[in-house]
Amino acid sequence: MPKKSNLFYVVFSMSCFIVLGLSSYKEEQNIKAAENLRVSEGFENPLGFYDATPTFSWKLPISERVLSQSAYQIVVASSPDLLPNHADLWDSSKQMTDQSVWVKYQGKPLQSRQNVYWQVKYWNQYEEASKWSKVSHFELGLLSNSDWKAKWIGLNTKKEKVMGSQDNIIHRPQYLRKGFELSNEVASARLYITAKGVFDVSINGQDVSDDVMPPGYTPYQERVETITYDVTDFIESGQNVIGAELAAGWHSGRLGWMKSYWSDTETPKLLCQLELTMTDGSKEMILSDETWKGTTKGPIRFSEIYDGETYDANFEMPDWNTNNFSDKTWENVNAFPIVESIRLEPKRHTTVKSKIELPAKSMIKNDGTLIFDFEQNMVGVPLLKVPMKKGQTLKIRCAEKLSPDGTFYTENYRSAESTNHYTASEDGIIDWMPKFTFHGFQYIELSGFDTSVEPSTDWVTGMVQYSDFDENGTFISSHGKLNQLQSNIVWGLRGNFFDIPTDCPQRDERMGWTADAQVFAPASIFNADVYRFWASWLQSVRESQFENGGIPWVVPDVLFNNKVSAGWGDACTIIPWKIYLRTGDKTILDDNFEMMKAWVDYHESVSKNYISKMGGFADWLQPLPENGDNKGDTSHSLIGTAFFAHSARLTAKTAKALGKIEAYEKYNALYQNVAQAFENHFFENGKVKEVSETQTSYLLGMAFDLISEENKANAKKHLLEKIAEADNHLRTGFLGTPLLYEVLDETGEIDLMYQLLFNETYPSWFYSINQGATTIWERWNSYSKEEGFNPMKMNSLNHYAYGAVGEWMYERIAGIAPLEAGYKTIRIAPEPRHPLTSASASLNTPYGKVSSSWEIKDGVFKLNTTIPPNSTAIVTLPGNADAVEESSQVKPSANSNGKSEFVVQPGNYTFQSQL
Numbered sequence: 082m083p084k085k086s087n088l089f090y091v092v093f094s095m096s097c098f099i100v101l102g103l104s105s106y107k108e109e110q111n112i113k114a115a116e117n118l119r120v121s122e123g124f125e126n127p128l129g130f131y132d133a134t135p136t137f138s139w140k141l142p143i144s145e146r147v148l149s150q151s152a153y154q155i156v157v158a159s160s161p162d163l164l165p166n167h168a169d170l171w172d173s174s175k176q177m178t179d180q181s182v183w184v185k186y187q188g189k190p191l192q193s194r195q196n197v198y199w200q201v202k203y204w205n206q207y208e209e210a211s212k213w214s215k216v217s218h219f220e221l222g223l224l225s226n227s228d229w230k231a232k233w234i235g236l237n238t239k240k241e242k243v244m245g246s247q248d249n250i251i252h253r254p255q256y257l258r259k260g261f262e263l264s265n266e267v268a269s270a271r272l273y274i275t276a277k278g279v280f281d282v283s284i285n286g287q288d289v290s291d292d293v294m295p296p297g298y299t300p301y302q303e304r305v306e307t308i309t310y311d312v313t314d315f316i317e318s319g320q321n322v323i324g325a326e327l328a329a330g331w332h333s334g335r336l337g338w339m340k341s342y343w344s345d346t347e348t349p350k351l352l353c354q355l356e357l358t359m360t361d362g363s364k365e366m367i368l369s370d371e372t373w374k375g376t377t378k379g380p381i382r383f384s385e386i387y388d389g390e391t392y393d394a395n396f397e398m399p400d401w402n403t404n405n406f407s408d409k410t411w412e413n414v415n416a417f418p419i420v421e422s423i424r425l426e427p428k429r430h431t432t433v434k435s436k437i438e439l440p441a442k443s444m445i446k447n448d449g450t451l452i453f454d455f456e457q458n459m460v461g462v463p464l465l466k467v468p469m470k471k472g473q474t475l476k477i478r479c480a481e482k483l484s485p486d487g488t489f490y491t492e493n494y495r496s497a498e499s500t501n502h503y504t505a506s507e508d509g510i511i512d513w514m515p516k517f518t519f520h521g522f523q524y525i526e527l528s529g530f531d532t533s534v535e536p537s538t539d540w541v542t543g544m545v546q547y548s549d550f551d552e553n554g555t556f557i558s559s560h561g562k563l564n565q566l567q568s569n570i571v572w573g574l575r576g577n578f579f580d581i582p583t584d585c586p587q588r589d590e591r592m593g594w595t596a597d598a599q600v601f602a603p604a605s606i607f608n609a610d611v612y613r614f615w616a617s618w619l620q621s622v623r624e625s626q627f628e629n630g631g632i633p634w635v636v637p638d639v640l641f642n643n644k645v646s647a648g649w650g651d652a653c654t655i656i657p658w659k660i661y662l663r664t665g666d667k668t669i670l671d672d673n674f675e676m677m678k679a680w681v682d683y684h685e686s687v688s689k690n691y692i693s694k695m696g697g698f699a700d701w702l703q704p705l706p707e708n709g710d711n712k713g714d715t716s717h718s719l720i721g722t723a724f725f726a727h728s729a730r731l732t733a734k735t736a737k738a739l740g741k742i743e744a745y746e747k748y749n750a751l752y753q754n755v756a757q758a759f760e761n762h763f764f765e766n767g768k769v770k771e772v773s774e775t776q777t778s779y780l781l782g783m784a785f786d787l788i789s790e791e792n793k794a795n796a797k798k799h800l801l802e803k804i805a806e807a808d809n810h811l812r813t814g815f816l817g818t819p820l821l822y823e824v825l826d827e828t829g830e831i832d833l834m835y836q837l838l839f840n841e842t843y844p845s846w847f848y849s850i851n852q853g854a855t856t857i858w859e860r861w862n863s864y865s866k867e868e869g870f871n872p873m874k875m876n877s878l879n880h881y882a883y884g885a886v887g888e889w890m891y892e893r894i895a896g897i898a899p900l901e902a903g904y905k906t907i908r909i910a911p912e913p914r915h916p917l918t919s920a921s922a923s924l925n926t927p928y929g930k931v932s933s934s935w936e937i938k939d940g941v942f943k944l945n946t947t948i949p950p951n952s953t954a955i956v957t958l959p960g961n962a963d964a965v966e967e968s969s970q971v972k973p974s975a976n977s978n979g980k981s982e983f984v985v986q987p988g989n990y991t992f993q994s995q996l
Contacts, residue, residue, distance in 0.1 A: 112146060112209050115139040115181075115201050118217035122430075122613035122666070129222035129273070129309025131427035133191040136668060138182040139201050139214065140929050141950035147211075148987050149951045150179045152204040157188050161198045161216045170197065175204075181951050182903060182927040183666045193224045194271070194356075222309045222427030223273050223354075229425060231368040232416040233277070235327065235350040236375045251334050251388075252278075252349055254517065255327040256379040256401060258408055260320065261367050265359040267316045272323075273356065275307040275425065278349030279330030279517050284315035284323055286403040293433040293546050294517060297580040298331045300637040303624040306428040307352075316357065323367065324402025327351050328384045328517035335385060336639050338495060338589040350417065352425075374411035381516065387497035387589050389477075390515040394506035430548065430617040433580055435461065437545035441525070441538040447487065450528040453541045458523040458856040458879050460576040460586040461546035462501075464514040466539065468531040469505035475529045477501040479522035481587060481878040482853075485869060489526060493863075493876040497589040519546060521576060521587030521879050523855070547575045553610045554924040556890055559917055559936075563839075565850050567890065573857040573881035574605050581618055581637070585859065585877035592635040593618065596701065597882045599652035600819045604887035606663045607924060615660055616669060622653050623676045630683030645683070646697025647721035648816045653680050654728040658735060665903020665927055670735045677732045681748065684725040691758035693721025700777045703814035704844035704861045707773075711875075713814045715781075716772035719763050720816065723781035726755035730785070738902075756787045764788065767795025776803045777817030783828070784820040797828050809836055811844060815882050822889040826912075831893070835914040838886065846886060857884040895922030896933045900955060903927045909946050909985075910957035911935050928952040937996065944992040946985075954985045960994040 117140040119125055121132045137155055141147050154175050156168035163169055171188025181203065191197060198218045202211050223229060238252035272289060274282055279294040289310045296306040329349050353369040379398060383391035400406045419425065441453040458481055469475060479499040480489040491499070499520045503513055508531075525541050556567045577583045582601075584594040598618070605611050618636065625638040632650030634640060657673040660666075687695045699720055703713030733748035759782065763769060767788060769778045779800035782788045788796045803812070813821055825834040841847045844861035852864050859880035863871050870876065892898040896911030904926035911920065911933060921934035929949025936943055948954045955974060958981040971990070974982040981994065 112205055112211040113142040113144050114212040114214040115203055116142050116214070118199070118201065118214055120217075120219055121668075122616050123610060124219065124613065126217060127219045128311060129307070129427050130219045131222060131224070131429040133221060133224060135186050135219070136183045136666070137186065137199065137201065138184070138927060139203075141181065141203065143929070143950065146207075146209070147205045147950050149206045150181050150203045151206055151208050152177045153181065153184070153201060154203075155184060155199060155201045157186070157197060157199040159196065159198070161218070164198055164200050164216055165202075165213050179951060183664075183668065191221060193221055193228045195221045197221070220309070223307060223425065224427070226419055226421055226425050229273075229352070229354060229419055230366060231352055231354040232370050232418055233350040233352050234369045234371070234373050234375075234414040234416050235348055236377060236412060236414060238348045238377060251383060251385050252329045253377045254379065254381040254384050255349065255375050255377055256398070257325045257327060257351055257373055257375045257414060258402060258411075259323045259367065259369070259373045260404065260408075261323075262320050263316070263318055263357070263365070265361055265363065266318055267313060267357055268360045269358045270311070270313045270316045271356050272310040272312045273307055273354040274310070274325075274352065275305055276327055276330075276332075276349065276351050277301060277305065277347065278332045278351075279328050280351060281326045281516060282310075282323065282353070283325075283402045284312055285317060285321055286324075286400065287315055289315065290432075291434060293435060294330060294519070294580070295432050296428055297432065298637060300621055300624045301332055302423065304424045304426055304620075307425050308428055308432070312355070320404045322403055322406075323353065323355065325351055325353065326379070326381065326516070328381070330517060331386065331637075335387060337592070352419070369416075371413060371416040373414045374408040375414045376411045384515075384517040386518055386591065387499070388518075389499055389501040389520070390518045391502040392513060392515075393504040394511075395504060397506065428617075429620065430613040432549055433546055434549040435544045435546050436549065436575070438464070439543035439545060441541050441543070444536060444538050445487065446536070449532065450526055451530075451536050451540070452483070452487075452489075453525045453527070453538065455523055455525075455543045456855070457543075458521065458572065458576070459543050459545045460521050460579060460879070461519055461544045462515045463522075463525050464542040464544050465503070466510055466512050467527065467541075468510050468534040469503075469508070469529075470531050471505055471507050473505050473529050473531070475503040475505070475511070475527060477503070478526040479520040479587075480524045480526070481521060482864065482870075483524060489524065490870060492870070492874055493588060493878065495588045495874050497587065499587065514544060519579060519586070521585065545575060546579070548578045548580055548611075548614055550578070550610045550614060552608070554607045554891065554922060556607075556887075556895060556920075556922045558894065558920040560839075562847050562850050563890070563917070566846050567887065569850070569854060569856050570604060570881070570884035570887040571608055572855060573879060573884045574601075574608055576856060576879045577881050578605070578609070578611065578614060581621070582614075584882075585880050587879060588877065592639065593621070593637060594635050594649070595622070595632060595652040596646070596649040596698065596815050597880070599648075599655045600815060600885045601881045602656045603659050603663065604885050604891075605881075606660065607887060607891045610925070612660060612664055612666075615656060616672070619653070619656060619669070619673055623673065626653070626676055626679060629686070630679035632680055645695065647693060647695045647717070647724045648699075649697060650680055650683075651724045651728050653677060654731040654735075658731045661735075661738070662899055662902050663904070665901075665905060667738060670738055674732075674735055674739060674741075677728070677735060678744070678748075681725070681728050681732050681751070684721075684728060685751070688722070688725060691722065691725070691755045692762050693718055693725050695721035695725075697721070698815075700775070700814035700816045702860055703775075703777070703817070704812060713775070713777070714773045715775045715777040715817070716763070719759075719772055719778055720781065722755065722759045722762070723785050723787060726752055726759055726787055727785040729755055756785075759787045760789060760792070764792065764796070767792035768799050774799070774803065775817075776800065776807070776812045776821070777814070779803065780813070780817050780820040780824050783824045800824070801830070801833070804833065804837075809833070810840055810842070811837055818883055819885040819888075822886060822893075826889065826893055831912045832914060834889070839916060846883070854878070857881050891922050891924065894920050896935070897922055897924050897931055904931065905952055907931055907948060907952060907954040908957070909933050909944075909948075909954050911944065913937060913942065913959065926952070940996050942994050942996050945990070946992070947989050948985055948987045950987045952987065955982060956985050956990070956992065957982045958992055958994060959996060
């Protein structure tokens with residue numbers, strides 16, 4: 082961008098929390114209390130908590146007198162009445178430190194079921210003490226198998242298997258119930274529950290929660306998650322009933338696109354423990370055991386993740402989960418003891434919920450069928466309010482897109498039927514939504530309804546379902562298609578964070594593919610509060626790691642093929658490090674360090690003279706490969722060696738961050754050796770030799786710092802030549818694309834990165850938007866208006882991998898990035914370029930909200946930024962400053978390298994310069 086002048090000035094606001102000259106302030110005044118108290122990975126007052134050794138975090142208030150923290154004190158007690166002066170679990174005493182996040186609990190050991198209450202106060206930069214915070218709390222769940230007295234229960238559904246459309250055996254859903262009588266009033270009640278499968282539970286006819294398909298998806302052979310519900314208000318004196326619906330979910334039956342993957346080893350089972358504390362202090366337990374009754378003759382006749390759900394209202398059992406029902410005709414359930422080898426642990430991230438309701442935007446009538454268009458590809462289920470006549474069966478089909486002739490395009494669902502059925506038992510309007518399945522769709526087709534009634538779009542509502550996390554950041558710009566790309570990234574995240582990070586939500590797959598996860602993790606953290614989500618999935622990765630250190634393709638591993646892939650298994654080193662950079666929490670490194678070491682050792686075991694022999698998926702779905710292969714043109718050995726070096730380096734960095742100096746030296750030396758071997762074997766004077774020369778081959782060498790200093794300029798030159806050969810378009814797949822913007826940014830090729838990002842033609846991000854995409858696609862050319870659908874059936878229209886570019890949009894277009902782990906020091910360095918005239922982003926960091934908003938008008942560049950308390954920022958702007966009025970809040974950086982660069986304290990600022 083041409084510079085017309087180097088005039089520059091900065092304005093800072095005192096309206097919020099800029100402090101000027103308060104060092105001499107002597108009067109005693111109350112300092113506002115700390116806010117947003119959280120434990121471990123960001124939990125607020127959790128029930129059934131998993132962590133008996135938590136960390137504590139808080140945020141300083143936005144205040145005129147609080148820039149930073151000089152000390153803190155945490156008090157922890159078994160009762161709120163003991164706080165703050167009589168803490169019986171832990172009193173940290175006054176700690177002279179600015180640490181306000183991830184403070185480790187160091188008190189008395191905590192136990193299952195324990196209620197824990199805590200407060201914090203801090204001292205500001207002038208050593209003035211704040212008020213004590215409000216009391217925060219958490220309640221631990223059942224932390225070990227020995228806490229469970231209940232038994233696994235269920236019916237033998239192997240005798241009543243349902244033949245699905247793929248000749249797959251599906252266990253028919255079960256209805257389970259237990260009546261019990263209480264003579265005393267209940268003071269508190271906790272329901273501890275889980276399933277090998279998925280469940281919905283009620284007490285006295287009332288749903289206990291709005292969770293979707295709990296408890297979730299883990300490596301069941303290692304661990305099953307449990308959930309705690311506070312059911313005090315559901316329990317009555319006298320007769321009570323627990324009712325549970327149980328389906329196979331991810332546990333039993335069909336999972337995967339090949340029959341060899343399907344599990345038929347165990348029927349679905351429920352585990353339930355209701356613990357009651359009476360007003361007189363006595364305690365009672367109601368356990369799942371052989372005294373429960375069950376039936377498979379309920380209205381949910383069929384339920385399967387890929388194929389949908391069948392509901393027959395003629396089988397409804399009114400009041401089956403209340404006292405007003407006789408279960409004499411029901412079967413006695415089978416009961417099985419808990420197996421110690423399968424750990425029962427409280428769920429460590431949030432359950433799936435119905436988060437958004439989307440109305441249908443339009444409707445197409447077509448020869449007895451109706452097609453509803455939501456104008457947004459989503460994941461969840463349809464909520465149906467449809468008129469029917471007795472005996473009619475409503476058929477509900479799903480599709481992500483329509484074919485040019487208006488028919489449903491379902492080839493990309495492969496063998497997943499994604500079809501629901503509802504049979505009416507009487508005339509009238511049904512009110513129903515599937516319970517134990519989910520779909521990826523933009524369109525819903527209905528047939529079998531009462532055609533005498535004039536249809537309307539309110540017959541169907543899209544229930545958008547995903548793990549229960551909140552928005553963490555925002556991004557918007559002056560360019561409509563860039564804003565659509567941001568929307569597509571967010572919707573791709575929502576669609577594929579369904580308890581685990583899935584690759585796609587619609588076809589016969591929906592698995593935790595590791596490469597997709599590792600490339601998208603940073604962008605996801607900008608957009609959503611997903612730290613606990615990733616921490617939970619990484620536990621599953623650890624549990625799924627092979628004995629030889631290899632990491633499976635998918636986690637949880639349902640393929641059981643003992644195969645690995647470079648760039649896929651490296652998720653186990655990349656994701657922990659990326660999360661650490663954005664949270665500052667070393668716990669994520671400590672938890673995964675042994676896994677990281679084992680994976681690097683596996684890399685070494687399949688290498689010869691540090692050159693990798695690991696196979697795999699390579700640069701998956703590279704566009705326009707010369708070899709015509711989905712794996713692209715980049716050498717497998719080059720990719721494997723590059724990721725070997727990269728994982729060794731990340732493991733070394735992790736060791737250093739954890740203070741493990743011997744391990745650091747070992748893995749850093751290994752990285753150096755692999756890097757040298759990589760360059761010697763695959764490069765000569767910065768140019769790829771002996772293997773295919775691709776954009777990705779250069780990107781790997783440069784991004785992972787595997788090219789020696791004297792050859793970096795040549796490597797950059799050859800990379801730019803490869804991009805120019807492609808008419809300044811990308812030729813990168815899953816592994817190369819996230820490195821493209823990183824390398825171009827670091828080498829100063831911002832203009833080229835803007836061109837690649839704003840390209841309209843294939844392959845590019847805007848190409849899919851021009852074809853009507855509302856999510857990120859699996860392929861750069863999954864569909865075009867001219868040529869129709871990609872002929873490959875592996876053609877997901879909701880696949881978040883290429884949404885990784887969102888990281889660059891936040892960090893370089895808007896300009897917010899961490900310079901120190903966890904945003905303790907923040908870089909504000911937007912890179913404005915044509916065609917943008919403005920961009921704005923905000924992000925909730927561990928220290929508070931940071932924002933960066935810029936616009937260019939009449940040749941004037943204006944930046945508004947907010948820096949949260951207890952952090953600092955380095956602000957870099959285009960142009961040079963003649964003079965800046967120094968204050969304690971804004972000082973020129975000593976390392977500005979000729980740029981307009983300033984060290985900025987917490988506050989609201991406006992920077993402005995002539996361009």
